[in-house]
Amino acid sequence: MKQKIKKHFYNAKDAFLYLVLPRVCVCCFEDLGFKYKDPLCPSCYDNLEFMPDLICNRCGVYLPSGGSHCHRCRGSKEKEYKCSTIRSAFMYNKAGRSLILAFKYNMDLSLKDFLSENLISTFYKYSEIKDADIIIPIPLQSAKKRHRGFNQSEVLANLLSSYTCKPMLTDVLVKHKKTKTQAFLNREQRIKNVKEAFKCIGADKIKGKNILLIDDVATTASTLESCAVELKKNGAKKVYGLTLARE
Ligand SMILES: [Zn+2]
Ligand SMILES: [Zn+2]
Secondary structure (H helix, E strand, C coil): CCHHHEEEEEEEEHHHHHHCCCHHHHHCCECCCCCCCCCCCHHHHHCCCCCCCCECCCCEEEECCCCCCCCCCCCCHHHHCCCEEEEEEEEECHHHHHHHHHHHHCCCCHHHHHHHHHHHHHEEEEEEHHHCCCEECCCHHHHHHHCCCCCCHHHHHHHHHHHCCCCCCCCHHHHHHHCHHHHHCHHHHHHHCCCCEEEEEEEEHHCCCCCEEEEEEECCHHHHHHHHHHHHHHCCCCCCCEEEEEE
């Protein structure tokens, strides 16, 4: 009986919240039904493109014509300082971008469960990243974190850490250089922008360990690669990248 009353109370509370704050699709802004739980309406959800099987073995970029590696990863001499493997949940198309922007800039924390579920299933999908010992979210500069109120990668990494029982460390890597927003830069500018932007302050914690870096999106993957350089220089064995979206 008690349970039944409790359930009715929560239903009434949800209905009231829905009246005050009706939910809309984060992509097309169509109203979503009261009981509809996903953040995308059915047609935008259909447009969310999960990563196909044809991807570069190392950087995870989509290879529409197949093959094992993209032209940048094939025979790259700098490979030893890069991420060994980068994997992502979905493509950075309109639906994928809308989800990430709503989470990151509109601070829609109600998206965290939907997004972290996708991140967790992607982690288990790829056996090549399963032997990670430690999870590290890409850090934000402290001023940016204060302004935004949270680090979106840390929120996701924390949920992944709880689910996989792999420790998340936020006191190993810091962002010590002010950088421009990557979205407005071309490939070369992005690489230059984040070069030496991160500093390892906890080398003793990562010596000989495999690290899984978490970020929301990989475009040129220059942020992940810049962190990998710093972590490997400080003794990390392998560095992997896992992101929600891949461009
Ligand atoms: Zn929609
Ligand atoms: Zn590649």
